[in-house]
Amino acid sequence: MSELPLSGIRVLDLSRILAGPYCTMQLADLGADVIKVEPPGGDDTRRFAPPWAGEGEAREATYYLAVNRGKRSVVLDLKDPRDLELLYRLARRSDVVVENFRPGVTARLKIDAEHLRRINPRLVYVSISGFGAVGVPPWTSRPGYDLVVQGMGGLPSLTGPEEGAPYKVGASIADVCAGMAATQAVLAALYRRERTGEGVEVDISMMDVQLSLLAYHASAYLMAGEAPERLGNRHPSVHPYSTYRAADGWINVAVGNDALFERFAAACERPEWVTDPRFRTNPDRVRHRSELDREIDAVLPRRTVSEWVERFGEAGIPAGPVLTVPEALDHPQTRARGSIAVTRHPDLGPLPMVASPLFFPGLPRAASRPPPRQDEHGAEIRAWLAADETAGP
DSSP states (O other): OOOOTTTTOEEEEOOOTTHHHHHHHHHHHTTOEEEEEEOTTOOGGGGOOSSEESOGGGOEEHHHHHTOTTEEEEEOOTTSHHHHHHHHHHHHTOSEEEEOOOTTHHHHHTOSHHHHHHHOTTOEEEEEESSOSSSOTTGGGSOOOHHHHHHHHTGGGGSSOSSSOOOOOSSOHHHHHHHHHHHHHHHHHHHHHHHHOOOEEEEEEHHHHHHHHTTHHHHHHHHHOOOOOOOTTOOSSOSSEEEEEOSSSEEEEEOOSHHHHHHHHHHTTOTHHHHOTTTSSHHHHHHTHHHHHHHHHHHGGGSOHHHHHHHHHHTTOOEEEOOOHHHHHTOHHHHHTTOEEEEEETTTEEEEEEOOSOOOTTSOSSOSSOOOOTTTTHHHHHHHHHSOTTSOO
16 A cells, blocks of 8 residues: 555644644544644533433544544643643644634744744644634634634525525534645645745634635626625526425536536426527526526426436436435445545444545545544653654654
8 A cells, every 4th residue: 555645744733623623634634643732621522512422431522523533632731831841842843733722822822833933943833713813903813613704704695595594504614614724735835845944834714714615706796896695506607506396305406508408408308498588598597597497396396306316317417416414424426435434443433434535546535543532642642752852753
């Protein structure tokens, strides 16, 4: 088996909750040695429950387990000078630091980029916060929680029924996408270090990441002065591109151009749609989306979701069922790609988990080390640090 991309890279993980741990788990999946530093009370997500995995004293919150595989855990009280010195020694031996404290906290604790990069100038120091360390007060000092940042990033104003309240996305995308952005930043910074020999400080704002997800919605306003509106599951510039009810459930259909629409009309046995002046071109269909949807809504309930998916698939029309979370995790394609990885926990036994989305054929898609128990590797790490500083772990 080939070497994993980040083999030999050590990551000092000072983060907690979701955004930072998601980033560092991705780095562990890529082969990095991730040392998770926890406060005496442990990562807060150890208590984000129910649901729990396991029972009694050995149980763990599934929230915590979701984003912490592949790591070693050590408990350090950063207000204790002795433990702070241990952290400095870890920083000296690390390539990357990831933290998501509120801006200002790391400086008070003397573990900010200025302090740690003085110890190790080659260090890549990544900070994740709600609104970034650069900007205007009071935002630069405010905490960033997923719900709040989603709302401020504009996406909920585009999500949900046309009439009604804005909806947040069901998953914690402000946190998770910030973690993904941090992973990208780490990889770019490590590559830069290979060429320059220098470490770097990276400032990841959850708000920035949410704005980046607006993509064409943002350009519609910035370039054309058009404020996007909430359209339910419809697309502002393409139609039909929406969710429709079939005989036994819901189906998504994405008809991205006029040629696909001609095939879609044929599959629906409505060839007259193609010559209808209201539907002839995509801009026509966008202008008359309500009229076209009434036509589609009269046709799709005549077959089941699976029948339509097969029929549209044969015609080359992008379409798929709207699945529940269990259905998505149990889907044959999910299983065929090995998208569910299993690690073995010493107390909880086999733990099935979603694998890394970064698929390198021939390489494992998830770290084999299970999410650590609190301070599970504390003695091991302290013994290593007590040994000759030039020795490896």
